[in-house]
Amino acid sequence: MAYKAEYIWIDGTLPTAKLRSKTKILADGAEPGIWGFDGSSTNQAEGHASDCVLQPVFSCPDPIRGGDDILVLCEVLNIDLTPHETNTRAELREVAERFAAQESLFGIEQEYTFFKGYRPLGFPETGFPAPQGGYYCGVGADEIFGRDIVEAHMDNCLKAGIGLSGINAEVMPGQWEFQVGPLSPLEVSDHLWIARWLLYRTAEDFGVSATLDPKPAPGDWNGAGAHTNFSTKRMRESYDAIIAACESLGEGDKPLQHVKNYGAGVEDRLTGAHETAPWDTFSYGVSDRGASVRIPWQVEQDGKGYIEDRRPNANVDPYVVTRLMVDTVCTALEK
């Protein structure tokens, strides 16, 4: 019997790329091959030369359709099969390959916010909910909004084989987090993009949208980030390597180079308030949730482990943040 392959790709929407997908019916036993799309409708081509190419790079069971159906994550190529300018995965491939011997691992904490119409889920139609305090990891209908969607999304990720490591309710009502990893740079990024697609797709059936907007509610409400936890083999073995990694992220123009690629609107979230460090000042510290980079207390205790870069926005491209961290830290640790 024929089966369905949902081809998923990242478009050229500015300032933050969006996911797109469409379905290909494949004959029983056929492999998902290259395909194409109209790049003039996704900000990836001009109308007079609109064809772009989809190159399958990662596939997994489709938990929504079930059966033999699959999800197929693609890289976007030009018609000469070179990487399209919006294809950030291609750049990560090269850097990950170059530093493969250091065995980088990432765990990314994806925060997001549900919206019902124009308001975050749980916000009353007029005015505001009770101030932040009770919502984080809360329980009960006065504190929790959208748990049925979160549970359905978690089950869908597990059925798809995504390397999910947990979920939790966040500080602002309607705001949640899931974590992917620890996995290699390419794996964590591919899994995170599929998990994001599954989030939108799962919530769609509940009449709810999910957004990665880094500051979804103005005022005294937490923003949404994508804390990026990182280690190399040496960092998993020695505290000197942990400190060297933190130092490398603070050197020269590195802080600015990283921050400006950590998601559109990062300055609006990294204000110094709401558990953030100001975007223009680099710092690191043990247990410090007001630092740019946190060394978890357990890591200091054990004298080895990983570091948490707290700066990336929820809307960061995981192919970009993992490439920058591998490049900066692995170059320093190689010496």
Ligand code: ADP
């Ligand atoms: P937080 O206390 O900041 O909320 P979380 O529990 O949400 O932390 O996320 C921690 C993340 O760190 C998880 O995604 C986990 O997979 C990841 N992690 C754990 N060990 C490592 C490691 N050695 N290298 C990289 N990431 C790791």
Ligand code: MN
């Ligand atoms: Mn058509």
Ligand code: MN
């Ligand atoms: Mn977390």
Ligand code: MN
């Ligand atoms: Mn969080």
Ligand code: MN
């Ligand atoms: Mn965190």
